[in-house]
Amino acid sequence: MKRKLDETEDPEKGTKPKKTVEAKSFGELDLDPRLLQGVAAQGYRHMTPIQSTAIPLILDGRDVIAKAVTGSGKTASYLLPVLQKIITRKERGSGKDAAAPVTSSLILVPTRELADQVFKVIESLTVFCKSIQAVKLTDKLSATVQRSLLSTNPDIVIATPAGAWTNVSSGALPLEHLVHAVLDEADLVLSYGYEEDLQNVARSMPKGVQTILMSATLTPEVHTVKGLFCRNPALLDLEEPQGEGEGIVQYVVKCSEEDKFLLAYVIFKLRLIQGKVLVFTQDVDRCYKLKLFFEQFGIRSCVLNSELPVNSRIHVVEEFNKGVYDIIIASDENEALGDEEKDKGGDEEEQDNEGGEESSKTTKAAKADKKGKSKKREKPSRRDKEFGISRGIDFKNVAAVVNFDLPTSAKSYMHRIGRTGRAGQTGMSLSFVIPEDQFGKHPHSMVDSAEHDGKILARIVKQQGKLGRTVKDYQFDLDQVNRFRYRMHDALRAVTRVAVRDARLRELRQEIIKSDRLRRHFEENPQELAHLRHDDPLRAARTQAHLRHVPDYLLPDEGKKALAPEELGFVPLRKKNDRRNASRRAGGKKSSHRVFKVGRKKSDPLKSFKAKSK
Numbered sequence: 001m002k003r004k005l006d007e008t009e010d011p012e013k014g015t016k017p018k019k020t021v022e023a024k025s026f027g028e029l030d031l032d033p034r035l036l037q038g039v040a041a042q043g044y045r046h047m048t049p050i051q052s053t054a055i056p057l058i059l060d061g062r063d064v065i066a067k068a069v070t071g072s073g074k075t076a077s078y079l080l081p082v083l084q085k086i087i088t089r090k091e092r093g094s095g096k097d098a099a100a101p102v103t104s105s106l107i108l109v110p111t112r113e114l115a116d117q118v119f120k121v122i123e124s125l126t127v128f129c130k131s132i133q134a135v136k137l138t139d140k141l142s143a144t145v146q147r148s149l150l151s152t153n154p155d156i157v158i159a160t161p162a163g164a165w166t167n168v169s170s171g172a173l174p175l176e177h178l179v180h181a182v183l184d185e186a187d188l189v190l191s192y193g194y195e196e197d198l199q200n201v202a203r204s205m206p207k208g209v210q211t212i213l214m215s216a217t218l219t220p221e222v223h224t225v226k227g228l229f230c231r232n233p234a235l236l237d238l239e240e241p242q243g244e245g246e247g248i249v250q251y252v253v254k255c256s257e258e259d260k261f262l263l264a265y266v267i268f269k270l271r272l273i274q275g276k277v278l279v280f281t282q283d284v285d286r287c288y289k290l291k292l293f294f295e296q297f298g299i300r301s302c303v304l305n306s307e308l309p310v311n312s313r314i315h316v317v318e319e320f321n322k323g324v325y326d327i328i329i330a331s332d333e334n335e336a337l338g339d340e341e342k343d344k345g346g347d348e349e350e351q352d353n354e355g356g357e358e359s360s361k362t363t364k365a366a367k368a369d370k371k372g373k374s375k376k377r378e379k380p381s382r383r384d385k386e387f388g389i390s391r392g393i394d395f396k397n398v399a400a401v402v403n404f405d406l407p408t409s410a411k412s413y414m415h416r417i418g419r420t421g422r423a424g425q426t427g428m429s430l431s432f433v434i435p436e437d438q439f440g441k442h443p444h445s446m447v448d449s450a451e452h453d454g455k456i457l458a459r460i461v462k463q464q465g466k467l468g469r470t471v472k473d474y475q476f477d478l479d480q481v482n483r484f485r486y487r488m489h490d491a492l493r494a495v496t497r498v499a500v501r502d503a504r505l506r507e508l509r510q511e512i513i514k515s516d517r518l519r520r521h522f523e524e525n526p527q528e529l530a531h532l533r534h535d536d537p538l539r540a541a542r543t544q545a546h547l548r549h550v551p552d553y554l555l556p557d558e559g560k561k562a563l564a565p566e567e568l569g570f571v572p573l574r575k576k577n578d579r580r581n582a583s584r585r586a587g588g589k590k591s592s593h594r595v596f597k598v599g600r601k602k603s604d605p606l607k608s609f610k611a612k613s614k
Contacts, residue, residue, distance in 0.1 A: 025046070025047060026039050026044065026047060029055060029056070029059070029080070030059060030084070031080060031084050032084060032087050032129065034087075034126075034128040034129040035080060035083060035084060035087070035125060035126075035128075035129065037127075037128045038124060038125040038126060038127050038128055038129070039076075039080070039125065041124070041127060041128075042124050042125070044076070047073075048068075048072050048073040048077075049068070049072070049238050050066055050068040050072050050073055050074055050077045050236070050238055051073050051076060051077040051080075053066075053236055053238065054066050054077040054078065054212075054236060055077055055080055055081050057234050057236075058077075058078060058081035058082070058210070058212060059081045059084065059085075061210055062210075062233070062234050063210060063211045063212070063229075063230045063231055063232065063233035063234065064078075064211075064212050064213070064233060064234050064236060065186075065213045065215075065218075065222065065226060065230065065233045065234070065235050065236065066212075066213070066214050066215070066236040066238070067215055067216065067217065067218050067236065067237050067238060068214075068216070068236075068238045069216060069418070072238075074184070074214045075117070075118055075121050075184070075214075076121065076125070077214075078182050078184075078212045078214060079118075079121060079122060079125060080125065082105050082156070082180050082182070082212075083122070083125060083126060083129075083132060085104075085179065085180070086104060086105065086132055086155050086156070087129065087131075087132070089104065089179075090131055090132075100153075101133075101152065101153040101154075101155070102153050102155075102177035103150075103153055103154060103155065103156075103157055103173065103174065103175070103177065103178065104155055104156075104177055104178060104179040104180065105155060105156045105157070105178070105179065105180040105181075105182070106156075106157050106159075106164065106175070106178055106180070106181050106182070106201075107156060107157070107158045107159075107182040107184065108159065108160065108161050108164060108181070108182065108183050108184070108189065108198075108201070109138075109158065109159075109160060109184045109185065110160065110184075110185050110188040110189050110192045110194070111160075111185075111188075111192075111393075112138040112160070112310045112313075112314075113310075113313060113314060113317065113393045114184060114185060114393065115136050115138040115158045115159070115160070116136065116138070116310075116314050117393065117394055118136075118158055118184065119134060119136045119158055122134045122156060132155050132156070133152065133154040133155050133156070134154060134155065134156040134157075134158065135149045135150065135154040135156070135157055135158070136157075136158040136159065137149070137150075137157065137158070137159040137160075137163045137164070137167065138158065138159060138160060138163060138310070143166075143170070143172075146167060146172060147167075147170070147172040150167060150172045150173050151172075157173060160194065160197075161189060161194035161197035161198050161201060162194060162197045164197070164201055165197040165200045165201050168200070168201060168204050169200070175201075175204050175205050175206065176206055178205055178206060178209050179209065179210060180209065180210050180211075180212065181205060181209050181210070181211045181212070181229060182211075182212045182213075182214070183211075183212070183213045183214070183225060183229070184214050185214065185215060185216070186213040186214060186215045186222050186225050187215045187216065187217050187218075187222050189225060190224060190225065195224075198225065198228055199228060202228040202229055205229075209229075211229040211230050211231070211233070213225060213226060213229070213230065213233070216415070217411075218237065247421045247425060247426035247427060248417055248420060248421035248426070248427045248428065248429060248469075249426075249427075249428045249429070249472070250417065250428075250429045250431075250464065250469065250470070250471045250472060251428070251429065251430045251431070251471075251472050251473075251474045252430075252431050252433055252457065252471055252472070252473055252474065253430065253431070253432050253433065253473075253474055253475075253476065254433050254434075254435050254473070255432060255433075255434070255438070255476075256434065256438040256441060256442060257434060257438070257439075257441065257442040257445045257446045257447075257450070258442045258445055258488070258492070259478075260404060260432045260445070261290075261293055261445060261488055261491075261492055262481060262484060262485055262488045263432070263476060263481065264279075264290070264293075264294075264402070264404065265293070265294075265297060265299075265484060265487070265488050265491070266476075266481055266484055267402075267430075268294065268297075268299050268327065269297050269298075269299060269550060270550065273399065273400050273402075273428070273430075274399060275326070275397070275398075275399025275400065276320065276323070276325075276326050276327075276328075276395075276397060276398050276399055277326065277327050277328075277398070277399060277400045277401070277402060278328050278330060278395065278398055278400075278401050278402070278416075278419050278420070279301075279327060279328065279329045279330065279402045279404050280330055280331075280332050280401070280402070280403050280404060280405065280407070280416055281329060281330070281331050281332070281404050281405050282331070282332070282405035282447050282449050283331055283333060283447075284305045284306070284307055284331045284333070284504065285500055285504070286331065286404075286405060286447060287303055287304075287305050287329050287330070287331040288303065288500050288503045288504050288507070289495055289500050290329050290404060291303055291329050291503070292494075292495045292499060292500065292503055293491055293492060293495050294327075294329075295537050296490075296491035296494060296495075296544065296547045296548075297487075297491065297547050297548055298547075298548035298549075299327070300325075300326075300327070300537075301325070301327040301328065301329050302316050302320065302325045302327065302328045302329065303328075303329055303330075303507060304316055304317075304328050304329070304330040304331070305330065305331040305333075306331070306333055307504070307508055308507075308508065308511050309511055309512055312511040316328065317393055317394075317395065320395065321394075321395065321396040321397075323397075329404075332407065332412070332416070395419050397425070398419050398420040398422075398427065399420065399427060399428070400420060400427060400428040400429065400430065401416055401417050401419050401420050401427070401428075401429045401430075402429075402430045402431075402432075403416060403429065403430070403431035403432065404432055405432070405447055405449065405450065406431055406432065406433055406434075406449070406450070406453045406456055406457070407456065408449055408452070408456060409456065409459075410456065410459040410460045410462075410463040413431075413456075413460050413463075414463065416429075417429040430474075431457075433453045433454070433457050434446075434450040434451075434453045435453075435454065436451075436454055439451050439453075444492075445492065457471075477556075480556045483554045483555075483556075484554060487547055490544060490547060491544070491547055494544070
């Protein structure tokens with residue numbers, strides 16, 4: 001049942017909380033020593049602004065709506081006070097007076113990856129307090145297994161709104177003893193289609209539940225969720241610290257569809273960008289097409305999309321954070337759309353009116369054709385609707401974000417580039433934009449969303465300008481890059497639609513085997529999990545070994561510096577301590593690596609003419 005709001009509950013008016021002393025360190029908080037040990041074990045030394053403000057309020061029992069940027073410590077800011085209250089309730093009595101186990105906290109998240117991340121943070125904070133039990137229902141478990149997990153009445157349940165309501169309606173998850181309800185990434189919960197599930201969960205919750213809403217933005221969706229759960233909440237609209245995000249250098253390259261692949265080949269093959277890179281594409285097919293294209297040149301990469309099993313996706317992120325993989329190609333189907341998407345229709349209508357009746361008919365016909373094509377392509381999909389890559393997932397030490405396909409909103413662009421330059425580090429974003437006069441010239445390598453790249457770029461520039469940031473245009477020296485064009489054409493021709501389809505099926509089959517059949521084995525033998533790799537070649541229709549090597553005659557006289565600016569992370573042509581290369585340049589006499597040459601043998605008849613007949 002939807003709760004009634006008081007006149008003072010409007011977040012836009014800024015509900016002023018009671019005066020609460022902000023803590024400067026975790027030691028000043030009224031937390032259990034075991035929790036403080038867990039905090040110290042994780043290396044948390046200084047509190048972030050959201051933590052120093054939100055934790056005292058939650059400990060006082062206030063409902064809280066907090067807005068803070070991604071990577072600011074929102075998860076720990078609500079978990080620490082929730083865990084503290086669970087410990088206090090458990091220790092009220094002892095022996096016969098001990099409190100019975102009940103589910104007192106429900107954490108709702110929009111994606112499976114975020115649920116796994118929250119669960120791991122709980123495990124790390126309670127490493128010295130084993131009495132707290134947490135369960136996540138986001139894994140693909142049967143209803144019987146979920147009921148079995150909930151039968152022990154865990155203290156904390158982590159689930160998506162759909163998964164939570166399924167168990168609440170079946171009676172497996174009772175909420176009569178619920179004390180805390182947390183909505184992490186609250187602005188995404190509704191955009192992922194959970195509105196009906198949220199309403200059902202809100203009706204089932206008892207009165208007086210303390211509600212905590214965490215979000216990176218305050219959107220109308222957050223106000224809607226607030227109306228369902230909160231009672232006179234304290235609004236914490238924490239602005240970014242001055243200089244936060246200034247370490248991200250933003251570049252835009254305006255090029256044709258084919259030049260996207262050419263520049264991506266040059267950048268990654270010559271390692272013009274150092275460190276770990278996230279490459280965003282528009283859909284799953286595009287994701288595999290780029291991976292197969294890279295494989296032609298020996299560039300290893302991982303794929304991350306909504307078709308893969310959740311365990312495989314989580315493992316890819318973990319290995320990427322450890323530095324096992326350098327490149328992840330991610331498809332961003334469930335990207336965050338902003339209010340400007342509503343204006344896109346208005347822009348198109350204005351163009352129709354200006355162009356007259358003929359242009360309007362043409363536009364409508366084009367739209368009808370697109371709708372017809374989309375209907376034909378609609379098939380039963382294995383994609384996970386509870387998947388999101390640009391928000392929620394904690395990617396660590398990302399050096400650069402490459403928007404191979406520009407997102408369809410400025411809001412999504414903001415979330416994508418937010419994967420780099422975090423926690424005071426520097427980062428770079430590079431976005432490929434298709435000008436209007438270049439769109440459609442290369443149908444075999446185009447994507448439909450690129451038709452609006454010019455409008456989206458204008459919104460992005462406007463948005464970044466309000467934040468005091470600039471989006472720089474960069475023109476690659478095409479005279480130097482064109483030397484690699486024929487190789488790009490050879491590789492791109494090998495990546496056919498059939499090859500992409502087969503690669504998708506092959507990758508999905510491999511990951512399902514790794515994820516499901518071997519899950520129990522790797523739980524018993526976790527050390528063997530390191531041998532599983534997600535960047536294995538998928539094999540295009542036609543492989544050409546010579547494309548893996550870059551001959552020196554293709555490079556300009558000035559070396560790689562002539563192809564890209566130094567800001568992209570220049571890598572020297574040869575390592576200074578490379579003994580093998582040094583010995584080869586000296587003639588190969590001292591090299592332990594023998595190089596085969598024709599005529600090396602003493603009895604070579606083509607050189608000595610000493611062949612003897614039998």
